[in-house]
Amino acid sequence: MKPDRIAVAWSGGRDSTALLHATLVAAAPLGVEVVALHVHHGLSPNADAWLAFCEAQARRWQRRHALQLRSTRLQTRPAAGDSIEAWARRERYAALRRMALEEGAGIVLLAHHRRDQAETLLIQALRGAGVAGLAGMPREIERDGLRWLRPWLAEDPQAIAAYVRRHRLKHIEDESNADRRFARNRLRLEVWPALERAFPQAAASLADAAEWAHQANDALLELADADLSELDDHERLDVPRWRGLSEARRTNALRRWLQRRLGTPAPASLVVRLGNELSGGTSGEWEVEGGRLRLHRGRLSLQRHPATPTVSVRESALSIHRAGRYRLPGWGGVLVAERAREGGVPLAWLGTLELRERRGGEQFQSGFGRPARSLKKQFQAGDVPAWERDGPLLYSGGQLVFVPGLGLDARVIGLPGQALLKLRWERGDGQ
Structure with missing residues (x-):
């Protein structure tokens, strides 16, 4: 990743246009390059015009700012019975992730604001969601090797509208926002006006409730992780x-x-x-x-279940510089790196990793002071079923670092106080 490059998800609409402009203004004196990421969903007859608008606006801004525009057209379509909203959200985030990684941007900014958060809480509540759903959208989350940030999640949409007027920013209007087939639009057009008339502070109050739910969910996750550390x-x-x-x-x-x-x-x-x-x-x-x-x-x-291979060649190398989820489709799974205070491997071991299949003769040390033994014996001693032994063996500088089903080799465990990561292997695409 390039520390001097940041990405902004840009539909061309009011909120994302304002966020992109504000990011360009803030990034300029810092020497940070900005990459605008545009996803062409192919759902609207105006989608081509929206892309053309973004391309023209980007050219104008490029005269004064270090801006690059990346766009992609979705090649898939919703399957029969699929929610169009859910499909579009899933495919959009996948496309944003792919473009950000290709551009070397480790951070993606999203333009959701306070009322978006309030609407999300209401929709989740009406669907009978638990605490995790009521927590709404996180302000910041690290996923799939990227940091996703919503810097305006506490901002009122009227403040964003005022910013757009002040800077005379042109933007597009998505006609699908008036389509009452979609749950969020029905809430926004039919319910929200009456709600705000009865409760003027509804957006702020519901966004606060989402924040409390987020904190409660974090506490439940910490409790679950503490319990699972023993189980x-x-x-x-x-x-x-x-x-x-x-x-x-x-x-x-x-x-x-x-x-x-x-x-x-x-x-x-x-x-x-x-x-x-x-x-x-x-x-x-x-x-x-x-x-x-x-x-x-x-x-x-x-x-x-065995997945239909989407690639014929298995990845042979990997670089890990931060916690995150690293998909390895050639191996049929995801390598998960999590921060650890102790019992982890120092980051220095993970910068240049070699991925290998089992060839026989590999030696694994399961704990300090224990002898290194063959993987077969270690699997047997750990009662690791055969179906949990797949996945790549990770090596660094010729030293075995990690084995799926067994974990980290004791010889690479670092000391407390170092920047440490724990690794685990998850089969499947990790979606």
Whole structure:
């Protein structure tokens, strides 16, 4: 990543145009380059005109600012029965991520504001969401190797409109914003005016409620992570010990464990079903989206269904410079790097990694003071099922660093106080 380059998601609409302009003004004296990322969804008959507007505006701004415009046209279409809103959001973020990484920008700015946050909370509440859903959109999140920031999440949209008028910024109007088929538009056009008439501070109050929910969700995640640190090796859940938690903590820990394994929040129905059916027995199987949960000798794990290969060549090298999720489609999974205070590998080991298949003869040291032993013996000693042994072996300078199913080799563990990361392997695309 280039520390002097930042990306802005730019639809050409009022809010993102204002954000891009403000970013250009702030970046200029700092010598920071700005990359505007535009996604052509192909849904509107005006989509070509919107792209042309952005290209013309970018050329004008390039006379005074270090600005680059990147655009992409989505090649997919919503499947039958898909929510157009959900499809567009999913594909847009995937396209933004791809363009940002290609441009070497480690930060992407998004133009959501306070009323967007309030609307998100209401929509989630009407859908029966839990605390995580009511938390709305995060102000900052690190995902897929990028930092996503919403710097205006606490700003009133009227302040953004005033900024646009003050700087005489031209922008597009998306006609789909008047389409009442979409839930957010129905809320914005039919419900919100009446709500604000009855409660003038509705946007601020609901945005504050989302912030409180966000803090509560963070506390629940910390509690779940603390519980799972004693119950989970990042692959298998110790079910007998899990049963020793209170009912509320069991549900909280199970929900978090499933999210880690599946890559997305688990459906409430699955959490409830598993919570009931794991109460007794030491074995069982449950089909889930993209795989199968297996309870084997009191340990719950996820075995993903074999995916249709999308690439024929496996990645052979990887550079990790920060915490994040690193997709390796050639290997069929995601390498997750998380910050750690202890028990992690120093960043210096991860700058230039070599990815290898098992060839036989590899030696792995499972703990300080323990002898290095063959991977086969270590897998057997750790009772690691065969389906959890796939994925790449990570080497740095010829030293084995990480093995899926076993974790970090003890010989690369750093001292507390260093910048440390823990690694784990997740099968599947990690979406």
